[in-house]
Each structure stands twice: as structure tokens, then as C-alpha cells.
Amino acid sequence: MEPHSVTTEEHFILDQPYYEPVGKEIEIFEAAYHNKLPVLLKGPTGCGKTRFMEYMAWRLKRPLITVSCHDDLTASDLVGRFLVKGGETIWVDGPLARAVRAGGICYLDEIVEARKDTMVVIHPLADDRRALPMEKLGTLLEANDEFCLAISYNPGYQSVLKDLKQSTRQRFVALEFDYPAADLERKIVAKESGVAPEVAEKLVKFAKMTRNLKGSGLEEGASTRLLVHAAKLIASRIEPVVACQSAIAQAITDDAEMLAAVHELSSSLF
Amino acid sequence: MTDPTPLTAAHIEKLLEAWFEVEFTFLHVDEIAASVATLSRDEQNFLLDWIQRVATTHIQIAYQFALRAPNLLAHMERRVIEAWALYAMDAYDRAGISPAVRVIKDVEHFSRLSHERTAGVVFEDVSGVMLNFVHGLSGRRLKLEQDEAIFTDSETLFLPAVIARMQKAEDNFILCKAMVTMMWAQTRFGSFRAHLSELFSGYEDTERALKHFHTLETLRLEACIARELPGLYREMQRLRAELQECLPDTWLPFARELGRPDATVDDSVRLLAEAYAAPTPPDICYQGELRPEVVEARMAARMNREKILLRVKLAQLEQEIKKHRLQESHDKPAQFGLTEKSEAESGLTALELTLDGAPIAPPEDVRQLLSSIQLDLGEIPPEYLVAAGPGEYDPRLYEEKTADPDDVWQGTYHEEGAFLYPEWDYGRQHYRKNWCVMREKDVLPVHDGFRETTLGKYGGLVKHLRKTFEAMRDENRLLKRQVYGDNVDIDALVEALADARDGSEMSDRLFMRMHRTERNIAVMFMVDMSGSTRGWINDAERESLILLSEALETLGDRYAIYGFSGTTRKRCELFRIKRFDEPYNEEVKARISGIRPQEYTRMGFAIRHLTSVLNDVEARTKLLITLSDGKPDDYHDNYRTQYGIEDTRKALQEAQRSGIHPFCITLDEKARDYLPHLYGAVNYTVIDEVSKLPFKVADIYRRLTT
Numbered sequence: 001m002e003p004h005s006v007t008t009e010e011h012f013i014l015d016q017p018y019y020e021p022v023g024k025e026i027e028i029f030e031a032a033y034h035n036k037l038p039v040l041l042k043g044p045t046g047c048g049k050t051r052f053m054e055y056m057a058w059r060l061k062r063p064l065i066t067v068s069c070h071d072d073l074t075a076s077d078l079v080g081r082f083l084v085k086g087g088e089t090i091w092v093d094g095p096l097a098r099a100v101r102a103g104g105i106c107y108l109d110e111i112v113e114a115r116k117d118t119m120v121v122i123h124p125l126a127d128d129r130r131a132l133p134m135e136k137l138g139t140l141l142e143a144n145d146e147f148c149l150a151i152s153y154n155p156g157y158q159s160v161l162k163d164l165k166q167s168t169r170q171r172f173v174a175l176e177f178d179y180p181a182a183d184l185e186r187k188i189v190a191k192e193s194g195v196a197p198e199v200a201e202k203l204v205k206f207a208k209m210t211r212n213l214k215g216s217g218l219e220e221g222a223s224t225r226l227l228v229h230a231a232k233l234i235a236s237r238i239e240p241v242v243a244c245q246s247a248i249a250q251a252i253t254d255d256a257e258m259l260a261a262v263h264e265l266s267s268s269l270f
Numbered sequence: 271m272t273d274p275t276p277l278t279a280a281h282i283e284k285l286l287e288a289w290f291e292v293e294f295t296f297l298h299v300d301e302i303a304a305s306v307a308t309l310s311r312d313e314q315n316f317l318l319d320w321i322q323r324v325a326t327t328h329i330q331i332a333y334q335f336a337l338r339a340p341n342l343l344a345h346m347e348r349r350v351i352e353a354w355a356l357y358a359m360d361a362y363d364r365a366g367i368s369p370a371v372r373v374i375k376d377v378e379h380f381s382r383l384s385h386e387r388t389a390g391v392v393f394e395d396v397s398g399v400m401l402n403f404v405h406g407l408s409g410r411r412l413k414l415e416q417d418e419a420i421f422t423d424s425e426t427l428f429l430p431a432v433i434a435r436m437q438k439a440e441d442n443f444i445l446c447k448a449m450v451t452m453m454w455a456q457t458r459f460g461s462f463r464a465h466l467s468e469l470f471s472g473y474e475d476t477e478r479a480l481k482h483f484h485t486l487e488t489l490r491l492e493a494c495i496a497r498e499l500p501g502l503y504r505e506m507q508r509l510r511a512e513l514q515e516c517l518p519d520t521w522l523p524f525a526r527e528l529g530r531p532d533a534t535v536d537d538s539v540r541l542l543a544e545a546y547a548a549p550t551p552p553d554i555c556y557q558g559e560l561r562p563e564v565v566e567a568r569m570a571a572r573m574n575r576e577k578i579l580l581r582v583k584l585a586q587l588e589q590e591i592k593k594h595r596l597q598e599s600h601d602k603p604a605q606f607g608l609t610e611k612s613e614a615e616s617g618l619t620a621l622e623l624t625l626d627g628a629p630i631a632p633p634e635d636v637r638q639l640l641s642s643i644q645l646d647l648g649e650i651p652p653e654y655l656v657a658a659g660p661g662e663y664d665p666r667l668y669e670e671k672t673a674d675p676d677d678v679w680q681g682t683y684h685e686e687g688a689f690l691y692p693e694w695d696y697g698r699q700h701y702r703k704n705w706c707v708m709r710e711k712d713v714l715p716v717h718d719g720f721r722e723t724t725l726g727k728y729g730g731l732v733k734h735l736r737k738t739f740e741a742m743r744d745e746n747r748l749l750k751r752q753v754y755g756d757n758v759d760i761d762a763l764v765e766a767l768a769d770a771r772d773g774s775e776m777s778d779r780l781f782m783r784m785h786r787t788e789r790n791i792a793v794m795f796m797v798d799m800s801g802s803t804r805g806w807i808n809d810a811e812r813e814s815l816i817l818l819s820e821a822l823e824t825l826g827d828r829y830a831i832y833g834f835s836g837t838t839r840k841r842c843e844l845f846r847i848k849r850f851d852e853p854y855n856e857e858v859k860a861r862i863s864g865i866r867p868q869e870y871t872r873m874g875f876a877i878r879h880l881t882s883v884l885n886d887v888e889a890r891t892k893l894l895i896t897l898s899d900g901k902p903d904d905y906h907d908n909y910r911t912q913y914g915i916e917d918t919r920k921a922l923q924e925a926q927r928s929g930i931h932p933f934c935i936t937l938d939e940k941a942r943d944y945l946p947h948l949y950g951a952v953n954y955t956v957i958d959e960v961s962k963l964p965f966k967v968a969d970i971y972r973r974l975t976t
Binding site: 076178209212261 | 402500758763767770
């Protein structure tokens with residue numbers, strides 16, 4: 001693929017991303033979109049939230065602007081800031097402001113990671129005002145009809161500090177995601193990686209074992225994404241046990257004892 | 271470099287005489303010394319070290335150990351000898367001298383001696399991995415414990431201290447894994463769903479019936495493992511081939527029949543009638559033992575409790591869900607149900623909990639309960655799914671007993687429900703397992719206006735503390751002249767432009783940014799409540815705590831206060847004064863006032879317990895501050911010797927390793943002799959005058975955290 005660069009608001013997804021619906025999430029998202037309601041995606045990491053957003057962006061034919069939130073992300077990072085250029089200050093829109101102007105889908109991934117002041121700027125966007133206050137410019141940017149705000153959040157982190165406030169969460173239509181049921185997960189792993197169905201089945205079983213360990217030493221079990229990684233390695237003729245070790249076990253934990261246990265699980269299975 | 275020449279018999283004899291106190295015990299050490307003298311220096315060092323360590327626990331055990339160990343060195347790995355010695359000392363801690371000597375004498379049982387050196391796996395080394403392994407397999411959260419035999423009570427898997435059947439360490443590990451998996455399979459594939467005792471009592475020779483049934487079940491479970499865990503199954507086959515274990519021909523038809531995917535425990539029961547007459551097959555290496563009476567006792571206790579517990583949990587779940595669905599009518603009782611999920615695991619249907627027909631995601635504890643019940647019964651009977659009514663909330667029915675600490679102390683079973691902590695024995699250079707029996711108690715609050723009196727007495731200091739602590743609180747500041755930031759720093763920009771006009775280099779530090787440091791500190795105060803604090807030390811401690819709490823309230827740091835005291839290892843007590851989640855309210859103030867000197871200063875358990883309490887709190891910086899008046903001590907015990915210091919030091923090291931910063935404030939003037947050894951050179955302060963304590967504590971805290 002030729003590398004090329006486009007601005008984020010021109011980033012349309014042209015090829016249909018592979019997505020298997022688990023429930024009625026596609027219908028619900030569409031209905032929310034047409035009613036100009038913001039959407040909250042809940043679920044553990046690697047279960048398909050981001051893929052779902054890509055799929056919806058393709059389906060609704062809107063550009064997708066994704067912001068991965070981190071603990072240093074401030075409101076200015078979203079709205080925009082003044083920069084200095086040739087002795088003058090010029091205003092540069094942040095990704096959220098650009099999405100609001102262009103009528104794109106703005107997806108704030110792992111919103112709880114961001115600083116608390118970012119919530120203040122998304123609140124007016126998330127209710128029926130649909131406007132982004134640009135404090136530093138002293139203006140109010142009204143959202144294009146096509147604009148849609150989506151945020152994601154992993155309720156699995158059991159930290160009080162990383163909980164979403166009621167005033168925020170009660171503005172959103174919430175969609176809950178979880179790892180797909182075994183049959184579906186098998187299908188996804190096989191389709192994404194090209195491994196044989198038996199291999200996919202064993203991988204799914206292995207994932208379930210690691211998910212059993214959640215809470216007793218593991219923060220999270222193996223996600224669907226990791227399964228696909230392991231399956232891809234297996235498809236490139238890496239031994240299954242080795243693939244599980246590098247793509248899954250090492251990815252979910254650093255604890256030597258836990259690594260050994262996960263290794264024993266995979267070597268029992270294959 | 272150590273001297274490579276071996277020690278002479280005379281030299282060794284002298285050492286042994288001292289360790290065994292032969293003056294009083296009249297033990298004969300000349301033979302031992304002679305046999306040790308023939309070994310190389312390295313081997314001598316190893317053995318003598320262990321003999322000395324064991325001797326600090328009990329001389330008889332050490333003597334018995336010394337009699338046997340020199341001859342074993344040729345056959346056993348050192349690791350196994352160590353495990354053997356430690357296991358004997360554990361047996362002594364647990365049950366006294368005679369079981370311990372039995373362990374020593376029964377070395378053949380402990381590790382099958384072969385002519386070649388065996389490389390066994392030691393329970394201590396593998397239990398962590400095995401526990402995670404078995405949790406990863408599905409089903410009930412099983413526990414792992416050490417015992418003489420290999421068996422399960424359906425909740426705990428018991429394994430011996432050493433597994434050394436095979437030659438190679440890897441194979442012994444696999445054997446251990448196979449044993450664990452076999453026992454897991456018994457719980458997972460319903461071996462205990464049949465009424466075993468009843469079944470066997472129908473046969474003339476119950477032992478034989480049990481044995482044959484066990485083999486039948488092993489055959490059935492092997493087939494299950496072959497389907498579920500083919501990788502492990504291959505290894506299990508290999509082990510059996512290596513040990514040349516094969517099934518007698520008469521048993522092959524049973525194996526075939528029980529190998530069908532739909533075979534259940536009922537098939538084993540049915541086939542037993544036939545198999546009872548067949549010749550008794552040899553044991554399979556990973557088979558272990560079947561102890562139906564232990565399992566049945568466990569199950570009887572568990573099943574009723576889980577039934578009512580599930581129903582109570584469902585009632586809570588129902589209420590919670592109803593809160594969210596306000597629009598629905600309240601009067602109609604909710605109907606819980608179960609639907610089978612499309613994915614069926616072999617032998618166990620995957621179930622989904624429903625409420626009024628709609629699927630709901632149950633919380634983890636409910637999920638665990640459901641699967642535990644399903645494992646016991648093979649299904650979940652409908653009466654289990656009726657949410658408990660108002661009259662059924664009696665917690666005695668489902669809670670595992672949590673009795674009042676004081677009642678328990680008086681009873682015989684005073685270890686029931688207590689926390690057990692290990693203690694470091696420096697003579698042994700190893701932990702004594704489950705050594706300290708610890709309980710949390712509440713301090714009796716005393717409402718006597720102590721806080722007001724204290725605040726009045728230290729009026730000036732309080733004002734000063736408030737001011738300094740308030741200053742610490744506000745740490746948000748605007749950082750100017752940054753390379754990157756939210757706003758343009760106009761001053762910097764003007765300057766830079768002027769510089770540019772001037773021809774000098776233009777700075778790129780043109781932005782300003784809000785810097786927020788969120789103070790994220792949790793601090794645990796561990797207060798000495800030993801008898802020696804009686805009088806003004808106690809008053810000073812209480813006053814300090816009041817002043818400190820006032821200061822911390824201004825600052826907003828999270829803090830907890832616990833007092834510690836104890837009499838012997840069997841009665842260690844921690845007194846809750848303020849928990850982390852408690853506000854600083856009247857009750858807490860009254861509890862501070864109610865702190866009274868108790869007994870002795872055993873410290874290890876307190877540090878270990880408070881470390882685990884502190885580690886449950888999420889904070890960037892965690893402090894454990896001890897307020898003490900002397901060194902570790904206990905009643906009629908060697909805790910007041912080096913033993914206590916070393917145990918305390920070990921506990922502090924454990925705390926440090928888990929990310930906690932320990933610090934000690936002491937009133938003991940001799941503390942400089944031992945505190946650097948415990949806390950490190952800088953992590954303590956000695957206050958030489960009791961009356962200064964209230965003035966100092968808050969100040970020390972301020973210095974520590976800025």
C-alpha cells in the first residue's frame with residue numbers, strides 16, 4: 001500500500017471493515033446517529049469497539065476521527081490552541097473541533113483516561129445543544145447535522161479515580177460490548193487470520209481459560225484481538241504453543257508464575 | 271573463598287555438641303561427625319547449615335535429620351533434602367514433635383529413593399503455577415494445599431511436599447500437573463455426583479469397590495482430558511509408558527465404554543458391578559486417592575449454604591435491576607430463569623441467567639455460585655432460582671461463620687476465621703507457616719472530649735499545622751516558558767520577538783501550561799499499644815494522633831490508624847481506630863481517646879496485615895508509619911531476642927517490596943542500635959522526650975511527603 005497522508009476529516013473508510021454483530025448494536029447506533037444522540041461504548045479491551053466504530057463510519061459514510069485519550073490529554077488538545085507562526089498567533093483546531101465542523105464521527109477512545117477538564121467541553125456537545133464552546137476564541141461552534149460523538153470506556157478498571165461521572169454517562173446511549181460468544185469468536189478468529197476452524201476453536205477455548213483467571217492474578221483475559229494475533233502467527237506456521245506464548249501470554253502478563261501457568265494451559269490444549 | 275579442605279571429625283563433633291546441647295541432652299554425635307567428615311567441604315557446609323537451622327527449631331528433629339542426611343546426599347538433590355527438612359519443621363509447627371520425627375524417619379515415603387539421583391518437584395516451588403493453571407481450567411475456584419497424600423475434598427486439591435516418581439524434573443512437573451488435572455476433572459466431570467459411600471457399602475469389600483471404582487473413573491476422566499486437553503493427554507500417556515504402567519486386558523472393554531463422549535459417572539457406577547470381580551489393576555501414577563467421606567462432608571456443608579446464598583444474591587440482583595427499571599411495575603415478583611447458550615461445553619451446558627425472559631449478566635460471585643452448584647448437581651434445580659423472600663435473609667444460614675473475636679478467643683477453636691500470618695525464623699532461615707493468629711478488633715470509643723482538650727492545649731501548634739498543611743495542598747501551578755502548552759505565554763513571546771529583532775536567537779519556550787500534581791498519598795499509622803506505653807507515652811500518642819488527624823484533614827491525604835498488640839503468636843491483635851474509608855468523625859475521635867495500653871509488641875504480623883490493607887488502597891505513594899516506644903517483644907517467647915528483630919525486618923522488607931515506604935517514629939533512646947537494621951539508615955526518627963511527640967509527628971509527616 002502506498003503511504004499517503006490525508007487530514008483526519010477527509011479520512012473516509014472506503015472498504016467495508018469486517019465486523020460481526022453480536023446483538024442489535026448496528027441498529028441502535030444508526031438510530032442514535034439519526035436522532036443526533038451521542039453513544040457510549042462499554043467493554044473490555046480488544047473486544048471490537050474500535051472495529052465497530054470503523055464499521056459504522058463506513059456504513060454511515062462519515063469520516064472517523066479517533067482520539068486515544070491519555071492522562072495528559074487536556075481540553076485544548078481536543079478543541080484547539082493558538083500557535084505562534086512568524087511572530088503572529090494563529091488558531092489551530094483540535095480534532096474534536098474539526099469533527100464538529102466537518103460533520104464527522106468523533107470517537108474518544110478510553111475517555112476516562114483523559115483529564116477531568118475535557119468532560120466540560122464534551123458535555124454541551126453531548127446534549128441537545130450540540131455545540132462546542134471555544135473558550136479561547138470566545139465563540140460557540142455549532143455542530144454540523146452529520147456530527148456524531150462516541151466515547152468508549154472500560155468498566156473493568158476497578159479504580160474509583162477512573163470512573164465515569166453520572167453527569168457524563170447519563171448523556172449517552174450506552175452500548176455494552178463483551179467478548180463474542182464462542183461460536184462467533186471462532187468464526188471471527190478463523191476469518192481474520194485464515195487458520196483452520198479446529199485451531200480457531202482451540203484458541204477460543206484457550207482464551208476462555210485465561211478469562212477464568214481474571215481476578216486471580218490477571219487484570220484481563222485474552223481479548224479477541226490477541227486471539228487474532230496468535231492465529232495469524234499460527235497461520236504463518238509458528239507452533240501453536242509458541243504463538244500463544246508470544247502473542248497472548250506475554251501480552252497479558254509480566255508475572256513469571258502467571259506466564260508459566262498460562263504456558264501450561266496452552267501446552268495442555270494443543 | 272572458603273577453605274576447600276574438609277572439616278575434621280573432631281571439629282564437626284564440637285559444632286554438633288554445641289548445637290545439640292549434649293551437656294543436657296546426652297545425644298551421641300560421634301557417629302554423625304564421622305560420617306559428615308567423609309564428605310567434601312561443600313557438602314559439609316550444606317549439611318551443617320541445615321542441621322544448625324533445624325536445631326534452632328528442635329534438637330531432636332535435628333538429631334534425627336543429622337543421622338540420616340549424610341547418606342541421602344548421594345541419592346537426593348539438595349533441593350529435595352531442603353524440602354524434606356522444611357517439611358519436618360512445618361510438621362513440628364503444626365502438630366508437634368512426634369509427627370515431625372515421623373517425617374524425618376519416613377524419608378523413603380517422602381521421596382522414592384532410587385539408585386540414581388532423583389530430581390523431584392517441590393510443592394512450594396510449583397504450587398503458584400499449579401494454582402493459576404487450575405484456575406484457568408473452568409469450574410469452581412479450587413485451592414491447593416500440601417498433605418501426605420494426593421486427594422481432593424472437591425474444594426481443595428491436596429498434593430505431597432515432593433513429587434519424585436520420575437527421574438527428570440520436567441517429568442515430575444508434568445506428573446504433578448497431571449495429578450492436579452485429574453483431581454480437577456473429578457470435580458469438573460461430576461465424579462462426586464454419585465453417592466459414593468452408599469454405593470460402596472453395597473459391596474462386601476468396600477475397599478476393593480472403592481479402588482475399582484476409582485480406576486473406572488480414572489479411565490473415564492482420561493478420556494475427558496483427551497478431548498479437552500489433548501496436549502496434556504499425550505504427555506500423560508508418555509509418563510505411563512515410561513513407568514511401564516499398562517492396563518490389564520480385562521479392563522480394556524471398560525476403558526472403551528467409558529471413553530465415549532457421553533459417558534457419565536453413572537456409567538462407572540453401572541460398570542462397577544462387573545468390574546468388582548475383575549482383578550485389581552495397578553495404580554496409575556497420577557491417580558492419587560479417592561476419599562469419598564471427605565468429599566461428602568464438604569459437599570453436605572457446601573450445598574445448603576450455596577443454595578440459600580444464591581437465592582439471597584438473586585434477591586439483591588433483582589432489587590438492583592429494578593432500581594434501574596423504574597417504569598416497570600413493582601408488585602409483580604421477578605422470574606429468574608436459565609437458558610442454554612448455543613455453545614455447549616462437553617459435559618456441562620453453558621447457561622445464561624435470565625430475568626423475566628431477558629438475559630442478564632450476573633456479577634462474578636453469582637456466576638461462581640451458579641457454576642459451583644452446577645458442578646455438584648449437574649444442573650440448577652428451579653427452586654434454587656427463586657429469589658429469597660424477606661424472612662430468609664438470616665445470614666447465619668449462608669455466611670461462613672464470623673464470630674465475635676472475644677467469644678472466639680475464649681473457645682477452643684480460636685483459630686477459626688482469624689487471619690493467619692507467617693513469621694520469619696532467622697535460625698531456620700525460613701518462614702514458619704501460619705504462625706501468627708491475628709484478629710482485628712475495634713477500640714472501645716471513649717467520649718470524653720479528649721479532642722477538644724488537646725486542641726485547647728496545643729492551640730498555637732494547631733494553627734501553625736493548619737497553615738503549613740494548607741500550603742502543601744495547593745500544588746497546581748502555571749508553568750511558564752514551556753516548549754509546549756495550552757496557551758501562548760505572551761511575556762515570553764514579546765521577549766522572543768524582541769530578541770529576534772535584535773538579531774539574537776529566538777527562544778522556542780513560548781507557551782504556558784497548567785501543571786497539576788494531584789497528591790496521591792495513602793498513609794497507614796501503626797500505633798504501638800503495648801503495655802509499656804502506659805502513662806504519659808499513651809497520652810502523647812493520643813494527642814499526636816489527634817493533631818495529625820486534624821492536619822491530614824486539611825491536607826486531604828487518605829489515612830488509616832491501627833493499633834497493635836499481642837500476647838504470644840496465638841493471640842495477635844490489631845485494633846481498628848480509623849479505617850481508610852471512614853471519615854474523621856466523632857466515633858473516630860472517641861476511639862483515639864479510647865486507645866489504651868494492652869500487652870506486648872509483636873510486630874511482624876501487624877506489618878504484614880497492614881501491608882495487605884494498604885495495598886488494597888490505590889495510591890501513588892503508600893506510607894507505613896510506625897509509632898513505637900521500644901523494640902519488638904512478646905510474652906515469654908524468644909521474640910524479644912534477635913528473632914523478633916529479624917522477623918520485623920523481614921516483614922518490613924516484604925512491605926517495601928510491595929511498594930510501601932515504611933518509616934518509624936520511636937521514643938526508645940536505644941533505638942539507634944537496632945532501627946537502622948530494621949528501617950534503613952534514614953527511615954526513622956528518635957524523639958528523646960515524650961512531651962515533644964505531639965509537636966514532632968505532624969512535622970515529620972510533612973517532611974516525609976514533600
